[in-house]
Amino acid sequence: DVKVTQSSRYLVKRTGEKVFLECVQDMDHENMFWYRQDPGLGLRLIYFSYDVKMKEKGDIPEGYSVSREKKERFSLILESASTNQTSMYLCASSPTGWQGSPGANVLTFGAGSRLTVL
Amino acid sequence: GENVEQHPSTLSVQEGDSAVIKCTYSDSASNYFPWYKQELGKRPQLIIDIRSNVGEKKDQRIAVTLNKTAKHFSLHITETQPEDSAVYFCAPQISSGSARQLTFGSGTQLTVLP
Numbered sequence: 691d692v693k694v695t696q697s698s699r700y701l702v703k704r705t706g707e708k709v710f711l712e713c714v715q716d717m718d719h720e721n722m723f724w725y726r727q728d729p730g731l732g733l734r735l736i737y738f739s740y741d742v743k744m745k746e747k748g749d750i751p752e753g754y755s756v757s758r759e760k761k762e763r764f765s766l767i768l769e770s771a772s773t774n775q776t777s778m779y780l781c782a783s784s785p786t787g788w789q790g791s792p793g794a795n796v797l798t799f800g801a802g803s804r805l806t807v808l
Numbered sequence: 809g810e811n812v813e814q815h816p817s818t819l820s821v822q823e824g825d826s827a828v829i830k831c832t833y834s835d836s837a838s839n840y841f842p843w844y845k846q847e848l849g850k851r852p853q854l855i856i857d858i859r860s861n862v863g864e865k866k867d868q869r870i871a872v873t874l875n876k877t878a879k880h881f882s883l884h885i886t887e888t889q890p891e892d893s894a895v896y897f898c899a900p901q902i903s904s905g906s907a908r909q910l911t912f913g914s915g916t917q918l919t920v921l922p
Contacts, residue, residue, distance in 0.1 A: 732914035
């Protein structure tokens with residue numbers, strides 16, 4: 691019962707190419723996130739969205755953009771891929787909820803997309 | 809955003825021993841304190857969380873303790889087993905309404921030696 695689906699598990703792209711990473715969730719969550727995971731650096735937030743067409747920058751937004759045209763879909767875009775963007779990308783979603791409401795703030799992650807930029 | 813520090817970065821224990829991982833945060837308004845576990849090649853998953861109206865929560869062999877005054881919370885695993893080997897992340901945050909910037913700790917690689 692996969693609930694957060696990332697479109698590609700493995701991608702290989704060339705420097706300068708435009709890259710789309712797609713994430714779809716079927717839990718009707720308001721919040722969606724894109725993280726980058728590198729060894730020794732943990733999970734670093736790229737962008738997040740709390741509603742359709744709404745987005746906010748995270749800690750490392752440079753070189754990335756996002757799109758959220760529908761509630762269930764959150765796309766990460768690399769306009770011009772560079773070798774330093776080789777990484778594992780994780781999408782996550784969470785429900786908006788008030789303190790103590792069931793499931794509030796719990797993140798459900800996708801399986802990840804491993805991107806290699808040559 | 810929140811400044812989060814997690815220690816230690818690596819931890820090796822013998823099977824059956826206990827393990828403790830500590831997470832320190834900076835924002836005194838934080839009121840939700842989860843721990844996520846990521847096994848090798850898999851996605852992170854929530855294993856236990858605590859909200860600021862309690863000081864401790866247990867679920868079988870795992871527990872989380874919170875010290876709001878000192879702004880840290882800890883994950884305790886007792887009677888460790890090989891399947892506990894994983895990377896553990898903390899992610900303290902403010903639980904209220906819409907999403908806010910959510911910062912994870914840098915992770916702790918726990919290895920349980922047979």
